[in-house]
Amino acid sequence: MLNIGVLNEGIVIDHIQAGGAMKIYKYLNLENLDCSVAIIKNARSNKMGKKDIIKIEGPFDIDLNVLGVLDHKITINIIKNNEIVEKKDLSLPERVTNIIRCKNPRCITSIEQELPHTFKLTDRKNHIYRCIYCESKFRGK
Amino acid sequence: MRHLISPLDLSVEELDYILCLGQEILKFPENFSHICEGKKLATLFYEPSTRTRLSFEAAMLNLGGKVLGFSSADSSSAAKGESVADTIRVISSYADICAMRHPKEGAPTVASMYSEIPVINAGDGGHNHPTQTLTDLLTIKTLMGRLDNITIGMCGDLKFGRTVHSLINAMVRYSNVRFVLISPQELKIPDYLRKEVLEQKNIEYIETNQLEQNMPNLDILYMTRVQRERFFNEEDYIRLKDSFLLDANKMKYAKKDMYVLHPLPRVNEISTEVDSDPRAVYFKQAKYGVYVRMALIMTLLGLDSEKLFFR
Numbered sequence: 037m038l039n040i041g042v043l044n045e046g047i048v049i050d051h052i053q054a055g056g057a058m059k060i061y062k063y064l065n066l067e068n069l070d071c072s073v074a075i076i077k078n079a080r081s082n083k084m085g086k087k088d089i090i091k092i093e094g095p096f097d098i099d100l101n102v103l104g105v106l107d108h109k110i111t112i113n114i115i116k117n118n119e120i121v122e123k124k125d126l127s128l129p130e131r132v133t134n135i136i137r138c139k140n141p142r143c144i145t146s147i148e149q150e151l152p153h154t155f156k157l158t159d160r161k162n163h164i165y166r167c168i169y170c171e172s173k174f175r176g177k
Numbered sequence: 178m179r180h181l182i183s184p185l186d187l188s189v190e191e192l193d194y195i196l197c198l199g200q201e202i203l204k205f206p207e208n209f210s211h212i213c214e215g216k217k218l219a220t221l222f223y224e225p226s227t228r229t230r231l232s233f234e235a236a237m238l239n240l241g242g243k244v245l246g247f248s249s250a251d252s253s254s255a256a257k258g259e260s261v262a263d264t265i266r267v268i269s270s271y272a273d274i275c276a277m278r279h280p281k282e283g284a285p286t287v288a289s290m291y292s293e294i295p296v297i298n299a300g301d302g303g304h305n306h307p308t309q310t311l312t313d314l315l316t317i318k319t320l321m322g323r324l325d326n327i328t329i330g331m332c333g334d335l336k337f338g339r340t341v342h343s344l345i346n347a348m349v350r351y352s353n354v355r356f357v358l359i360s361p362q363e364l365k366i367p368d369y370l371r372k373e374v375l376e377q378k379n380i381e382y383i384e385t386n387q388l389e390q391n392m393p394n395l396d397i398l399y400m401t402r403v404q405r406e407r408f409f410n411e412e413d414y415i416r417l418k419d420s421f422l423l424d425a426n427k428m429k430y431a432k433k434d435m436y437v438l439h440p441l442p443r444v445n446e447i448s449t450e451v452d453s454d455p456r457a458v459y460f461k462q463a464k465y466g467v468y469v470r471m472a473l474i475m476t477l478l479g480l481d482s483e484k485l486f487f488r
């Protein structure tokens with residue numbers, strides 16, 4: 037059993053906007069991961085009032101870049117031997133391909149399945165990503 | 178290699194260059210009648226738009242070039258399920274330049290990513306239609322002699338009208354341009370245009386539902402179609418439609434040197450009695466559309482004297 041308080045080795049995804057944990061769970065494909073995952077919803081936070089946290093146990097390799105696109109306030113702690121060995125700041129990638137999908141039904145990607153879904157960062161200050169084809173804004177929420 | 182996908186792909190300097198070349202062609206068309214000899218334009222129209230297609234074809238023929246293409250999806254390989262990427266790779270070896278119209282947004286962008294020839298977006302759904310914007314700009318520049326210091330009225334469906342959105346985006350790059358946005362409440366410009374373009378750039382604008390009252394202030398009146406299906410109910414449509422119709426009576430309130438533009442086709446938003454008014458320039462505008470496409474084809478092919486895109 038995963039101890040929710042203590043993690044020997046793994047990742048803590050912290051400061052997720054309250055209510056956002058399941059979305060992140062889905063985007064990271066955690067349901068396909070063969071290890072313990074704890075989702076803590078509506079945890080109290082001094083900074084945010086309420087927040088969600090995801091703790092994932094074990095050594096593994098997940099592309100965490102997507103998290104910056106989904107929710108830029110997220111922080112990541114990598115834990116080894118009961119200690120935080122690394123705090124990761126999420127950078128906003130200039131371009132992301134096949135991580136998020138364009139939902140505009142009028143977009144060319146809606147009829148050509150094999151096209152990569154690529155978004156580019158068009159406004160770093162406001163964290164806005166737009167589809168490179170139809171320019172629709174990605175709405176994470 | 179350059180493509181034209183969005184009107185904003187062109188810098189103000191590049192735009193001015195193309196418009197000046199368009200004006201040069203307008204004055205001396207015979208000087209340009211052989212410039213594209215031996216070149217082919219492919220018109221790839223996945224949905225019919227006869228006017229736009231013929232405008233492109235006339236432009237290429239005027240330059241001494243040849244044209245080939247298809248005019249609807251069912252007469253093309255798309256009907257057999259071929260992707261835009263595959264189609265453009267094949268067309269690249271048949272033609273020197275292409276104009277693509279597609280019902281889906283972003284299709285010409287996809288084409289430009291796989292193409293070995295310049296791609297011109299001839300309209301992708303409700304998204305972009307850059308050669309219409311070039312046409313509007315050439316019309317204004319030629320008739321007014323300038324693109325700055327203008328009060329431009331836009332009337333009709335300002336919510337869904339992409340030509341209006343593109344023209345606003347293009348005009349805000351010139352100094353001292355004011356907008357009078359005339360539409361029913363339901364069809365006002367989208368929020369992003371108001372907040373991210375007009376307000377962010379401190380552009381002077383008003384939103385109103387009064388055409389007549391505002392007529393005396395306008396240098397340009399850009400009319401668009403108000404479609405019945407944009408209204409929630411028939412009564413609203415009937416109640417509102419006349420307020421956004423232009424007739425000879427409303428023209429009495431306009432300046433002597435105001436110009437009326439319309440991207441065409443018109444339905445009934447401009448009464449035919451206005452057609453004989455010298456200020457009605459929408460048919461002239463269609464003619465300018467051919468000249469600006471000639472200028473664009475020449476520059477994209479590097480056949481202009483300054484080789485703008487090949488410096």
Ligand SMILES: [Zn+2]
Nearest residue numbers: 138143167170
């Ligand atoms: Zn899209």
